[in-house]
Amino acid sequence: MNFSCWTTIFSVFFSVFVSEIAFLVEGLSIEEETNGSVLYNEGLRLFMESEYEDAVPFLWKSILLFSHERDKFNVNDAFNQVLMSFERQGSLAKGLAFVAIQLHQRNDQRALGMLKQAYNLDRYHPDVQGVMKVMGETEASIAKGRRYKEEEEEMKDETVANNVQQSGSCYDTESCLRENAEYSIESGWDDNAQSMYGQTKLKLSQTKVVPVYIPPVQPFVVSENKWWDLVNGKVDWEPETFQIFQRYITNETTVIDFGTWIGPTLLFHAQFSKLSIGLEADPVAYATVEHNLQLNQKTIGNSGWASRTILENVAVSTPSDAGSLTMKSTGAGNSEGGVGNRVMGTTSQEWSVNGYSLPYLFGMWGVQLKPDPVFIKIDIESYECRLFPSFYDWFRDEAVLPTIFVSFHPQIEPCTRSQMTKVLEVFQLFARVTCKDDKIVLDITPDTTFDEFEEMLDEADCLSNKDNSDFVLSGRSESCEVN
Numbered sequence: 001m002n003f004s005c006w007t008t009i010f011s012v013f014f015s016v017f018v019s020e021i022a023f024l025v026e027g028l029s030i031e032e033e034t035n036g037s038v039l040y041n042e043g044l045r046l047f048m049e050s051e052y053e054d055a056v057p058f059l060w061k062s063i064l065l066f067s068h069e070r071d072k073f074n075v076n077d078a079f080n081q082v083l084m085s086f087e088r089q090g091s092l093a094k095g096l097a098f099v100a101i102q103l104h105q106r107n108d109q110r111a112l113g114m115l116k117q118a119y120n121l122d123r124y125h126p127d128v129q130g131v132m133k134v135m136g137e138t139e140a141s142i143a144k145g146r147r148y149k150e151e152e153e154e155m156k157d158e159t160v161a162n163n164v165q166q167s168g169s170c171y172d173t174e175s176c177l178r179e180n181a182e183y184s185i186e187s188g189w190d191d192n193a194q195s196m197y198g199q200t201k202l203k204l205s206q207t208k209v210v211p212v213y214i215p216p217v218q219p220f221v222v223s224e225n226k227w228w229d230l231v232n233g234k235v236d237w238e239p240e241t242f243q244i245f246q247r248y249i250t251n252e253t254t255v256i257d258f259g260t261w262i263g264p265t266l267l268f269h270a271q272f273s274k275l276s277i278g279l280e281a282d283p284v285a286y287a288t289v290e291h292n293l294q295l296n297q298k299t300i301g302n303s304g305w306a307s308r309t310i311l312e313n314v315a316v317s318t319p320s321d322a323g324s325l326t327m328k329s330t331g332a333g334n335s336e337g338g339v340g341n342r343v344m345g346t347t348s349q350e351w352s353v354n355g356y357s358l359p360y361l362f363g364m365w366g367v368q369l370k371p372d373p374v375f376i377k378i379d380i381e382s383y384e385c386r387l388f389p390s391f392y393d394w395f396r397d398e399a400v401l402p403t404i405f406v407s408f409h410p411q412i413e414p415c416t417r418s419q420m421t422k423v424l425e426v427f428q429l430f431a432r433v434t435c436k437d438d439k440i441v442l443d444i445t446p447d448t449t450f451d452e453f454e455e456m457l458d459e460a461d462c463l464s465n466k467d468n469s470d471f472v473l474s475g476r477s478e479s480c481e482v483n
Contacts, residue, residue: 047059094118189351246272252372
């Protein structure tokens with residue numbers, strides 16, 4: 001069972017039924033405790049100790065009492081834990097049936113869809129059968145999927161946004177509608193990854209919030225971590241990376257950033273891009289960057305850059321590798337995990353995560369290579385040797401190409417000769433290719449041979465075994481005709 005789709009469903013319907021679920025938290029009077037964060041932390045603690053039945057009342061009440069101004073947790077995290085609690089008790093169908101009856105009582109046409117989900121999970125569950133009887137539904141009517149005779153008017157965008165804002169999942173109309181679309185990009189995390197994510201979120205909810213300033217953008221806030229000292233008020237960590245962002249990204253640019261780690265690059269370029277999308281498959285790193293982004297969403301509100309920023313907890317893969325992948329790391333959250341054959345150091349942790357091809361994700365996001373510019377940052381700990389060559393079939397027929405900032409990792413695992421031959425084919429599609437922090441231009445043309453390519457790389461020391469080796473690709477080569 002993957003819970004991202006259930007979380008999306010619940011966040012959409014939250015404002016409709018939240019006032020009618022108080023009986024689920026009997027024994028916990030709302031008047032006795034008004035701090036949603038305290039309740040959420042207790043619920044999450046019980047969940048991590050496998051006390052699922054006891055966890056649900058605390059998690060539900062934290063949702064009821066959630067306040068953007070006061071609480072640090074994200075209400076969708078509480079939903080996620082509640083749904084997993086139901087499932088691990090073998091009663092998710094019961095929870096879905098409950099939502100269906102609440103919607104039915106309000107004559108909401110979506111009740112049948114929720115009942116159908118519960119029915120598909122466990123048609124013989126007594127609660128499902130009971131709700132079917134109350135709603136006047138039969139197996140035949142559910143299978144047919146008929147709509148209510150008296151349908152409500154289609155909800156206005158503003159209403160959708162306001163409803164979902166109450167669940168803490170998004171902060172403006174565009175992001176609310178995008179987040180609550182009929183599809184979802186599912187992480188595919190296994191229980192190990194889910195556990196690491198939950199433990200990290202609990203720890204972060206109790207961590208001090210501090211400001212960070214990476215000139216020249218505006219200060220932002222993050223959960224306290226000594227690493228941020230490297231960039232706070234100065235840039236002692238990869239200063240050229242931030243310079244490249246400023247050189248190529250404008251307020252018309254859509255940025256795709258993977259892996260985004262705990263957010264130093266994402267929280268920087270998101271402030272001056274049109275839209276920034278960060279991808280991170282490491283559950284500890286993802287929990288951290290998600291928490292940091294949510295802190296800024298609460299601080300800035302509806303109109304700020306944080307509302308134009310999206311996060312996905314998935315991996316980017318070749319089309320042939322798409323599906324469930326194994327991610328390895330010497331320690332989750334340390335920025336060195338990957339889905340390649342090797343990682344830096346000795347593998348101590350592994351988990352499953354879904355991989356999607358980049359063209360597929362572009363389609364899901366509604367991102368196109370034109371008319372607005374696209375900037376893609378790739379830092380995926382040696383898997384780029386497999387991924388990058390796969391872009392050729394995608395790019396060769398495109399009239400406009402994105403700007404790509406890609407890091408190779410020969411110190412982890414160098415690309416094979418066959419892979420580098422295909423890397424050259426992709427490079428030849430672009431008008432300009434540079435290395436060494438965008439300082440050395442490589443004279444690559446459609447006629448460049450592989451031996452000439454190798455000689456260029458050696459002379460410029462573009463692929464250093466001591467550190468990451470970055471390339472920037474921009475513009476489409478005029479010599480490469482589009483079919």
